[in-house]
Amino acid sequence: MKLTSIQLCNFRSFYGKTPEIILAIGSDRNTTIIHGNNGAGKTSLLNAFTWVLYEKFSAAFASVEQLINKRAIAEVQLGTAVECWVEVSWEHEGKRYRTKRSCRVYKNETDIDAGKSELFMYVAGDDGRWYIPPEHPEEIIHQILPSTLHQYFFFDGERIEQIVRSDKKAEIAEATKMLLGVEVLNRAIRHLGEAKKTLDNELKAIGDSETQKLLRQQSKVEKEIERIQRRQIEIEQDLACQDTLKKETSHYLRELSAAKELQERRQELEQLKKTNQDSLKQSREVLKKAISTKGYTVLLSEATAQFRAIITELKQRGELKAGISREFVSDLLNSQRCICGAELHEGNFACESVKGWLNRAGSSAVEETAIRMSAQVDEIDKQAPTFWEDVDREQARIQQLRLVISQIESELDNIQEQLRKDPSEEIRSLQKRIDEIEAKIREITLEQGANQQQIANFQAELENLAKQIVRQKYNEERQILAQRRITATQDAIERLTEVRSRQEQQFRLQLEKRVQEIFREISFTPYIPKISDRYELTLVENTIGIEMPVAASTGENQILSLSFIGSIIDKVREWSEKKMLMVPDTSTFPIVMDSPFGSLDEMYRRQIAKTIPKLANQLIVLVTKTQWRGEVEAEMSGRIGKQYVLTYYSSKPDCEEDSISIGSRRYPLVRQSPNEFEYTVAEEVKDNG
Amino acid sequence: MTTESNLSDVQEPIISAAPEVRQIIERVCQLEKNRLDRKSQGHINDDIVKIIKEEVQ
Numbered sequence: 001m002k003l004t005s006i007q008l009c010n011f012r013s014f015y016g017k018t019p020e021i022i023l024a025i026g027s028d029r030n031t032t033i034i035h036g037n038n039g040a041g042k043t044s045l046l047n048a049f050t051w052v053l054y055e056k057f058s059a060a061f062a063s064v065e066q067l068i069n070k071r072a073i074a075e076v077q078l079g080t081a082v083e084c085w086v087e088v089s090w091e092h093e094g095k096r097y098r099t100k101r102s103c104r105v106y107k108n109e110t111d112i113d114a115g116k117s118e119l120f121m122y123v124a125g126d127d128g129r130w131y132i133p134p135e136h137p138e139e140i141i142h143q144i145l146p147s148t149l150h151q152y153f154f155f156d157g158e159r160i161e162q163i164v165r166s167d168k169k170a171e172i173a174e175a176t177k178m179l180l181g182v183e184v185l186n187r188a189i190r191h192l193g194e195a196k197k198t199l200d201n202e203l204k205a206i207g208d209s210e211t212q213k214l215l216r217q218q219s220k221v222e223k224e225i226e227r228i229q230r231r232q233i234e235i236e237q238d239l240a241c242q243d244t245l246k247k248e249t250s251h252y253l254r255e256l257s258a259a260k261e262l263q264e265r266r267q268e269l270e271q272l273k274k275t276n277q278d279s280l281k282q283s284r285e286v287l288k289k290a291i292s293t294k295g296y297t298v299l300l301s302e303a304t305a306q307f308r309a310i311i312t313e314l315k316q317r318g319e320l321k322a323g324i325s326r327e328f329v330s331d332l333l334n335s336q337r338c339i340c341g342a343e344l345h346e347g348n349f350a351c352e353s354v355k356g357w358l359n360r361a362g363s364s365a366v367e368e369t370a371i372r373m374s375a376q377v378d379e380i381d382k383q384a385p386t387f388w389e390d391v392d393r394e395q396a397r398i399q400q401l402r403l404v405i406s407q408i409e410s411e412l413d414n415i416q417e418q419l420r421k422d423p424s425e426e427i428r429s430l431q432k433r434i435d436e437i438e439a440k441i442r443e444i445t446l447e448q449g450a451n452q453q454q455i456a457n458f459q460a461e462l463e464n465l466a467k468q469i470v471r472q473k474y475n476e477e478r479q480i481l482a483q484r485r486i487t488a489t490q491d492a493i494e495r496l497t498e499v500r501s502r503q504e505q506q507f508r509l510q511l512e513k514r515v516q517e518i519f520r521e522i523s524f525t526p527y528i529p530k531i532s533d534r535y536e537l538t539l540v541e542n543t544i545g546i547e548m549p550v551a552a553s554t555g556e557n558q559i560l561s562l563s564f565i566g567s568i569i570d571k572v573r574e575w576s577e578k579k580m581l582m583v584p585d586t587s588t589f590p591i592v593m594d595s596p597f598g599s600l601d602e603m604y605r606r607q608i609a610k611t612i613p614k615l616a617n618q619l620i621v622l623v624t625k626t627q628w629r630g631e632v633e634a635e636m637s638g639r640i641g642k643q644y645v646l647t648y649y650s651s652k653p654d655c656e657e658d659s660i661s662i663g664s665r666r667y668p669l670v671r672q673s674p675n676e677f678e679y680t681v682a683e684e685v686k687d688n689g
Numbered sequence: 690m691t692t693e694s695n696l697s698d699v700q701e702p703i704i705s706a707a708p709e710v711r712q713i714i715e716r717v718c719q720l721e722k723n724r725l726d727r728k729s730q731g732h733i734n735d736d737i738v739k740i741i742k743e744e745v746q
Contacts, residue, residue, distance in 0.1 A: 143723055178725060187721045188714075195737040485745045492713045495702035502699045582718055 001144050002091045002618055003049070003590045010072040010084035011051075012044035013648070015679035022684075023620060024641020025091070031619040031639040034682075035628065035660055036646030037669045041680040042622035043156070045646075046594040048086040050154050052101045054147045055117060058156045058594070065114060068105050071677035073112060081106050081115075090590075092144050096124040099137060145589070149175050152565050153589055157596035161557030164537055164564065172564070173535035179572050180507045181582025182535075185500040189493055196489045203482040211472040218465045225458045228451045235448045239441060246437045253430045259419060266415045273408045280401040287394040294387040297380050304377045311370060320370055327365070329357045503582065507571070508535065514567035515560075518615070522559050522607040527552065529560055537564055555600050562608060565591065566615035573617070588617035596621055602631055609635035625660050625669065643685035649673035712744045 007020045024032045036042045047061045068084040076082040085102035103117040121137035122130045133140060145153065151163065152175060163172055177183045254263040314320045332354055336344045344351040419431035512531040519529045527539045527550050539550040539560055552560065569589045576587040591612065597605040609632040613619050619639070623632070645660065645667040658670040662685050673679065697704075703714050717737055724733060 139723075142725075146725055183725060184718055184721045187725075188717045191721070191733055191737050192713075192717060194734050195741060198734060198738050199741065481745070485741050488707070488710050488713060488745045489741055491706065491710045492717070495706050495710065496714060496718075498702040499699060502702075506699050582722075 001590060002588055003620065004089045004091055006048060007087045008048055010069040010082065011048055011067060011086050012069060013041040013678070013680040014044070015069045015071045015677070018682045019684070021644055021682055022642055025618060026641045029639055029641035030617065031613050031621065031636060032642040033636070033640055034620070034622045034644045034646060035625065035669070036622065037624055037648060037658060040646040040648040040669065042646065043594055045622060046154060046156065046592055049088060049592055050150060052086045052088045052099055053141050054150050055101070056147070056150065059159060060156050067103055069679065071679055073105065073107060074677070076107055078107055078109055094126060098122045146178060149178065152568065154592045156594045160561045161554050163561045164557050169536045172537055176531070176535040179568055180511065182500065182504060184582045185496055185503065189496050189500065192489055192493045192496070196486060196493070199482060199486045199489060203479060203486065206475045206478050206482065211469065214465055214469050214472060218462065218469065221458050221462050221465065225455055228455050232448060232451050235444050238444055242437050242441045246434060249430055249433050249437065253427065256427055258424055259422065259427045262415050262418060266412060269408050269412050273405060273412070276401050276405045276408065280398060280405065283394050283397045283401065287391065290387060290390045290394065294383055297383040297387055300380055301384065304381055307377050311374060320367060324357060325367070326358060329354060511567055511571050514571055515563050518563040518566050518611065519560060522563065522604060522611055523556065524603065525556060527556065529563060555604060558600060559604060562612065566612065569615055569617070590618040590620065591616040592620040594622045595627060596623065597627065597632065606631035606635055613639040645669065645683050645685060647671055647681045647683060649679050649681065651676050651678045709744045713741055716740045
């Protein structure tokens with residue numbers, strides 16, 4: 001990310017639109033210096049960057065709810081809105097970005113209503129055409145420079161030591177992990193593990209166990225069918241056996257002279273009953289057949305009437321003609337001879353006369369069809385009464401047969417009853433035996449029917465199972481694929497875990513080494529910065545051979561913080577250029593520093609002023625006259641690409657004016673306001689010295 | 690060992706992976722990088738499963 005410009009409108013002390021503040025992006029002259037006295041709006045400018053990009057403010061930025069310039073609010077009429085905005089432009093990976101955040105307030109009599117801020121973004125690619133990106137602007141910004149990291153690139157130099165304070169250790173550890181790609185690896189490993197679980201579950205759903213279950217069920221049903229079928233055979237044998245038994249018993253009964261007559265009558269009746277039952281069955285079949293073959297005829301009377309009406313109408317209109325047919329006339333013309341013998345040549349009188357019939361004759365095909373259909377329709381009409389007759393007849397017959405059978409049954413009951421009560425012990429016992437056999441036959445016939453039904457049910461189930469099993473076989477291919485996916489995921493997890501363990505070592509040690517180098521370059525103390533395996537940054541000393549934590553001064557901690565930021569920029573740039581997968585894609589980082597080197601003494605100020613422009617790809621420094629003078633100016637002047645002065649217009653009646661000399665010119669820092677408002681104006685320094 | 694060789698050593702498990710595994714790793718890492726700063730991590734599982742399914746066919 002290379003910041004190219006910033007422009008403000010009614011933002012805090014800046015009244016109206018500032019000129020576009022163009023920022024230095026050169027490789028040597030990469031530094032922009034913005035001069036301003038205390039209260040001129042340097043902190044506002046730092047926060048203008050973080051407000052646009054992250055909607056966040058630094059700790060020193062007071063009254064965040066009062067973003068809009070007071071003069072702008074005062075000048076607007078009651079009930080109307082006033083807007084403030086900041087537009088920041090930057091370049092990243094060959095694209096240009098313009099981002100504007102705006103906020104409106106409505107002025108009421110008693111109050112000022114602030115609305116929510118809105119963020120807009122335009123992007124231009126290589127072709128220079130500006131477009132609105134499809135992604136959310138916030139997301140684009142966070143991908144380029146995550147918001148959790150912004151405090152290491154946009155900061156208040158007077159408080160920079162706070163990033164290494166003990167209560168911020170976890171925060172800086174998180175940021176380091178993020179910059180070093182550890183967080184990406186952690187999340188990738190965790191999320192791949194979750195994805196693997198999903199794939200495992202999917203495999204289970206289509207899995208082998210399902211096929212196994214279906215196959216088990218199939219064999220169970222098959223066994224059940226076999227068992228019932230065996231039982232059916234047994235039943236059949238049993239039935240035959242019982243039948244024989246019954247016959248024998250009946251026969252024996254007949255042998256007994258006393259029961260002979262009754263028994264003979266019984267057999268006769270049974271025979272009769274069977275004949276009648278057969279007739280009943282037959283009649284039912286006849287009835288069923290009549291309904292299925294002729295039943296429709298009774299429903300067609302309306303349709304046949306309609307058909308006849310159509311035919312009659314056609315005949316009346318002369319469209320259905322009986323007699324000579326068009327096909328016959330055509331034949332005559334084709335054969336070129338009339339039935340009377342006259343020759344029919346094109347143009348002669350006979351031919352023309354015959355041709356004349358072509359239009360008058362009807363088509364024999366249509367006529368024939370009409371005649372045939374009429375005959376069929378007549379037949380249908382005739383069939384309807386026949387059908388009713390058949391139905392009536394068969395129903396009467398069924399009725400009659402039922403009656404006869406019932407009579408026979410009661411007579412049979414009678415005989416049986418007589419036999420049961422016969423004085424002869426033998427006859428009674430034989431009858432009892434027959435009763436038992438019949439009961440047995442009824443019982444197993446019932447079982448036979450039930451079994452038949454069960455077999456049918458099982459067979460339907462079997463068919464269904466077979467279909468499911470075929471479907472499962474299709475799934476086998478999917479299973480193999482799912483298995484391959486799980487294996488690949490597991491492999492990816494293992495490899496990433498290995499990368500993490502190698503990277504943790506490598507990156508942490510390289511970063512630590514670089515922090516130590518930078519710290520040593522700036523500080524004159526023997527202290528050594530350390531990055532623990534939990535990515536915590538500490539300062540230790542080793543004077544007695546044992547590493548001891550240092551109770552570092554604010555100054556030392558400021559140097560440690562700057563060393564850390566510098567080394568992060570340096571290493572991430574290096575890894576990013578080497579296309580290390582996990583580290584952020586950003587290879588260039590800006591640093592925007594307010595009031596740098598706050599409480600440091602001359603030596604440190606000089607060292608930092610010398611080092612920071614080398615480390616950062618781009619540096620924007622907001623300074624007071626005292627912070628700038630002397631060693632800082634001396635060290636940084638060769639790096640300056642752009643320079644601005646913030647002139648503060650004070651509304652205090654007798655304010656003391658101030659100015660700064662840059663190059664050959666003097667630039668005002670504090671001036672008397674021409675009205676009752678205080679405000680700031682930004683002016684570019686033309687001569688950068 | 691030089692820094693240069695150490696760095697390529699770090700990525701070696703990715704470089705030596707089967708093409709489909711390498712693709713999965715690269716795409717998942719890119720996805721994670723893009724989402725690093727998002728508060729909600731919702732639906733990332735769906736996206737990762739989709740990547741795996743696309744790469745292993």
